[in-house]
Amino acid sequence: xxxxxxxxxxxxxxxxxxxxxxxxxxxxxxxxxxxxxxxxxxxxxxxxxxxxxxxxxxxxxxxxxxxxxxxxxxxxxxxxxxxxxxxxxxxxxxxxxxxxxxxxxxxxxxxxxxxxxxxxxxxxxxxxxxxxxxxxxxxxxxxxxxxxxxxxxxxxxxxxxxxxxxxxxxxxxxxxxxxxxxxxxxxxxxxxxxxxxxxxxxxxxxxxxxxxxxxxxxxxxxxxxxxxxxxxxxxxxxxxxxxxxxxxxxxxxxxxxxxxxxxxxx
Amino acid sequence: xxxxxxxxxxxxxxxxxxxxxxxxxxxxxxxxxxxxxxxxxxxxxxxxxxxxxxxxxxxxxxxxxxxxxxxxxxxxxxxxxxxxxxxxxxxxxxxxxxxxxxxxxxxxxxxxxxxxxxxxxxxxxxxxxxxxxxxxxxxxxxxxxxxxxxxxxxxxxxxxxxxxxxxxxxxxxxxxxxxxxxxxxxxxxxxxxxxxxxxxxxxxxxxxxxxxxxxxxxxxxxxxxxxxxxxxxxxxxxxxxxxxxxxxxxxxxxxxxxxxxxxxxxxxxxxxxxxxxxxxxxxxxxxxxxxxxxxxxxxxxxxxxxxxxxxxxxxxxxxxxxxxxxxxxxxxxxxxxx
Numbered sequence: 001x002x003x004x005x006x007x008x009x010x011x012x013x014x015x016x017x018x019x020x021x022x023x024x025x026x027x028x029x030x031x032x033x034x035x036x037x038x039x040x041x042x043x044x045x046x047x048x049x050x051x052x053x054x055x056x057x058x059x060x061x062x063x064x065x066x067x068x069x070x071x072x073x074x075x076x077x078x079x080x081x082x083x084x085x086x087x088x089x090x091x092x093x094x095x096x097x098x099x100x101x102x103x104x105x106x107x108x109x110x111x112x113x114x115x116x117x118x119x120x121x122x123x124x125x126x127x128x129x130x131x132x133x134x135x136x137x138x139x140x141x142x143x144x145x146x147x148x149x150x151x152x153x154x155x156x157x158x159x160x161x162x163x164x165x166x167x168x169x170x171x172x173x174x175x176x177x178x179x180x181x182x183x184x185x186x187x188x189x190x191x192x193x194x195x196x197x198x199x200x201x202x203x204x205x206x207x208x209x210x211x212x213x214x215x216x217x218x219x220x221x222x223x224x225x226x227x228x229x230x231x232x233x234x235x236x237x238x239x240x241x242x243x244x245x246x247x248x249x250x251x252x253x254x255x256x257x258x259x260x261x262x263x264x265x266x
Numbered sequence: 267x268x269x270x271x272x273x274x275x276x277x278x279x280x281x282x283x284x285x286x287x288x289x290x291x292x293x294x295x296x297x298x299x300x301x302x303x304x305x306x307x308x309x310x311x312x313x314x315x316x317x318x319x320x321x322x323x324x325x326x327x328x329x330x331x332x333x334x335x336x337x338x339x340x341x342x343x344x345x346x347x348x349x350x351x352x353x354x355x356x357x358x359x360x361x362x363x364x365x366x367x368x369x370x371x372x373x374x375x376x377x378x379x380x381x382x383x384x385x386x387x388x389x390x391x392x393x394x395x396x397x398x399x400x401x402x403x404x405x406x407x408x409x410x411x412x413x414x415x416x417x418x419x420x421x422x423x424x425x426x427x428x429x430x431x432x433x434x435x436x437x438x439x440x441x442x443x444x445x446x447x448x449x450x451x452x453x454x455x456x457x458x459x460x461x462x463x464x465x466x467x468x469x470x471x472x473x474x475x476x477x478x479x480x481x482x483x484x485x486x487x488x489x490x491x492x493x494x495x496x497x498x499x500x501x502x503x504x505x506x507x508x509x510x511x512x513x514x515x516x517x518x519x520x521x522x523x524x525x526x527x528x529x530x531x532x533x534x535x536x537x538x539x540x541x542x543x544x545x546x547x548x549x550x551x552x553x554x555x556x557x558x559x560x561x562x563x564x565x566x567x568x569x570x571x572x573x574x575x576x577x578x579x580x581x582x583x584x585x586x587x588x589x590x591x592x593x594x595x596x597x598x599x600x601x602x603x604x
Contacts, residue, residue, distance in 0.1 A: 061482055087484040101472050101480040103587065110464045112472045116484035118465060122493055125464035126457060132464070139465055179484050 012075045014039050014090075014183045014215040015060065022055055022239075029055045031239040033069070037183065040215045042209050043232035046223075046250075048259055052239040053219045054096060057185050060139060060217075061093045062086030074182060085103075088116040090182035094172045102161040106152060106171060109160060110143040113178040143178065149211075150174045166197040170204065177212060184208070186218040187205035190225050202228055227251070235259065272347055281448045288441035302512050303446060305451040306505045307548040311532035312455055313501030318530070319538035319587070320462055321494050322474030323389065324398040328502050329407030330530045331556055333521035334408055335503025336510035339374030341513075343367075343420060344426040346435065352417060362432040366435065367442070371450060371507040378503020379496040382409065386495035392490050393477070394450040405523055412518045423517025427510060447508050454501050461497065470494050471539070506546055531573060536583050543585030550584075 013036045020033040030052045037043060044051050058064045060071060061211050064084040071078045073089045081089075083098040092113075101109050118139070146152045152171060160168055169189060176184055189205070189219055190198050202225055226233060227247045235243040235256050243253040250256055285295045293301075302503070303519045310328065327555065345353045347363040358366075384404045388398055403499040413421040430475045434442045463466040472480040481487045536547030558565040585593070 063478075063482065082486075082488075083481045084484045087482060093482060095479070096422050099476050101479065104468065104471055105474055108468055108471075112468050112480075112485065113467070113483040115469055115486070120466065122461070122466065125466045126460050128460065136465060138307040175483065 004129045012039075013037055013072070014074055016070075016072040016075075017056075017060065018072075020056070020059060020071065021067050022059060023067045024054075026065060029239050030059070030236075032120055032238070033241060037215050037217055039182075039215055040209075040213075041232065042230055043234070044226045044229065044230035045217065045234050045236065046221070047217050047225060047236040047242075050238075051259075053185060053240075056236075057093060057219065060183075061091050061185060066263050076207075076240060084116060086157075087181075090180070091178035091224065092179045092181035092183070093178050093185035094169075094187055094189060096187045098165075098168050098172055100160040100168060100172055100175070105157050106160060106163075107140075107143055107147065107156045109171065110146055111139050111176050113175045114139055114142070116179070121234070129196045130229045135149060146174055146178055151167075159201075166193055168195065168198070169197075169201070173204070173208070177208070181214055184214050186216065186220075188219050189220065190220055190222045195236045198222060198225060201225070205229055219255060220253070223251070268467060268572055276451060279537060281445075281452070284448065285441060288444045298441075298444060299512065300552060302447045302508075302553040304549055305447040306509050306512070307529075307552050308451050309409070309501055309505035309508070309533060310529045311536060311544040312458055313498045313505070314529050315533045315538065315541065315544040316458055316470070316498040316501075316537070317463070318533050319540065319544075320470045321491070322475060324395070325385065325401040326398055326499070326523065326526050326530060327403075328499075329521040329523070329525035330401075330405035330408040330500040331381055331499035332509065332525070333412065334499075335371075335374035335378040335506035336516045336521070337374075337412060337418070337424070337506075338503070339364075339370045339507035340379040340424060340427050340510045342373055343370045343430050344424075346370075348426055348429045350426045352419075352596060354541055356379040360430070361437045363430045363474045364434045364437050364442070367430075368449075369531065371446065371504055371511075374507035375504040378506065379500030381503075382499030383492070383497045386406075386492045389422040389491050390439030390496065394420045402503060402523065405521075409518045421518055423515055423519075425515040428514035431511065431514070436463050436568055445513060447512070448568060450504055450508060454504060455541065455545060458497070458501070462541070466553070474539075485508035486599075531569075534573075534583055535576065537585035537587060538583065539587035540583070540585040540589055542590040543583055543588075547584055563604075 013033065015037040017033055017035045020030055021028065022030040039043060043246060045056065047053050055064070059066050062078055062085070063082070064079055073086065073091055076089055077080060078086050078089065101112070104112070119135045120129070120132045144153070144156070147156055150170060152167070155163060155167065160171055161169065173186070173189065186205070190201050193201060205216065206229060208214065218230070229246060233244065233247055233250045234241060235250055235253070237259040240257040243250055288298055310332065314325065314328045317323050326470070344350045344361070346357045347360045347366065350358055385401050388400045392400065411502070418424050431443060462470060469480065469485040472485055473487055473490060477487060506521070532547050532551045533544060535551060536543030554569070558568055561568060
């Protein structure tokens with residue numbers, strides 16, 4: 001249903017991060033971080049609590065400006081861009097703690113996420129011009145279709161705060177996809193879900209990856225989710241990359257085991 | 267067909283009846299002026315609701331923007347169309363005042379919208395309580411500026427607008443003031459209704475509920491904030507312009523923080539984020555003020571007391587954040603409000 005994103009040259013990475021460093025005062029949250037995500041990839045970022053994973057996502061989505069280093073979305077540097085501009089370049093994300101607009105209907109949540117390509121401005125909205133009516137109809141149609149494929153149509157007029165937790169997670173992902181991203185960042189999508197919800201989530205992420213033309217990068221603590229979904233995993237601890245590779249390599253990597261379980265030597 | 271235009275018809279009928287009554291002088295001057303202030307209050311409360319209710323910021327300097335609108339449209343009007351001791355002879359023939367009047371009011375609105383930038387630009391970086399302080403400061407800046415311009419009367423105020431109205435009625439014998447108040451009230455509510463119900467305008471609600479999510483989900487928050495603040499203060503300016511012409515006299519003292527508070531009360535009474543609530547509460551509040559007039563100064567004990575009681579037992583106001591259509595689903599189905 002989603003239009004395929006413009007012909008990407010196969011060799012341009014959707015996301016390229018070079019030498020990314022972020023300092024908060026004296027604390028170096030992320031240090032010399034590098035990553036390259038090719039179109040269609042589904043990879044993961046893990047690490048113990050406080051390792052700097054979410055900071056990386058905040059940087060990639062333009063929420064922070066990096067202290068050092070470069071972030072390129074589809075070859076375009078994001079330095080100095082406001083978050084909404086970065087989203088317009090094709091990055092969408094979800095949040096660790098769900099951030100839906102709770103007092104807007106589910107349908108409106110999906111609609112507003114298309115804000116950067118409304119194609120009309122204030123005066124069109126006031127005059128209810130031809131362009132406004134046409135675009136508004138398209139937006140509505142697209143939002144309805146998206147809800148339909150996500151099986152959320154029956155909630156269209158409900159408020160997100162009244163939905164079950166798992167459904168809110170799903171809605172947040174649907175909202176992110178509503179902005180036609182090339183790169184989807186999922187920040188702990190399984191947090192707070194029970195085991196049957198988690199299976200559902202694994203199916204959902206795989207289905208999104210197959211159905212939409214989108215590269216997915218996710219943070220997750222549930223290792224089974226990562227093992228099942230990701231082809232590449234990067235592990236960071238205290239802002240340093242300590243391991244990377246396919247799930248099997250990462251699982252058995254000594255540095256990872258040390259980071260998660262601690263050292264034998266006391 | 268009838269269905270689609272029934273709101274328009276009802277409005278036209280209502281306006282027609284009132285203006286006819288004014289024309290035939292069925293209603294006393296007192297009742298007419300109360301009705302006109304009702305219109306002004308509707309404009310003020312709906313426009314403040316745009317910022318306080320829809321966008322979730324707390325502006326308490328609304329009267330400042332009203333002041334800008336009032337002064338700009340009065341000064342322009344008197345300068346262009348009336349003989350005055352400050353400006354001397356009228357620039358244009360006074361009989362053209364009739365046609366230029368809506369433009370004068372709109373000019374006041376535009377000036378007030380520009381003054382709105384005084385709050386809009388700081389709002390990029392601050393919000394909540396801090397922005398509220400800035401809005402109070404803006405209110406004071408505007409009032410003090412005008413108080414210190416001696417040429418236009420300073421704190422003694424400015425007058426001469428009545429002669430414009432007299433000119434207008436001389437050219438065509440109609441109750442012009444009630445007509446324009448009615449037209450502008452409908453225009454303002456209509457404009458805001460269209461703004462907040464578009465996907466573009468829903469960005470305002472998104473900012474209210476989670477600004478971070480709004481920015482990340484591609485809403486240009488700075489742009490939306492600028493537009494919303496400017497629209498809101500522009501409307502206040504229109505309200506102020508009408509206010510000035512109804513009274514025929516303006517002084518900076520009547521646009522102080524007390525006036526802002528009065529508008530705030532109307533917004534909270536009606537319900538945050540509900541245009542119909544604001545309209546209703548502005549009407550009720552104006553009536554209430556008049557009904558309690560016999561109490562004289564005691565009025566200002568009774569009204570705040572009612573406010574305390576309201577906040578205790580129904581903090582969401584009369585309408586909550588719902589519109590009329592949500593309360594009466596059949597009404598919504600019938601009209602299919604857009």
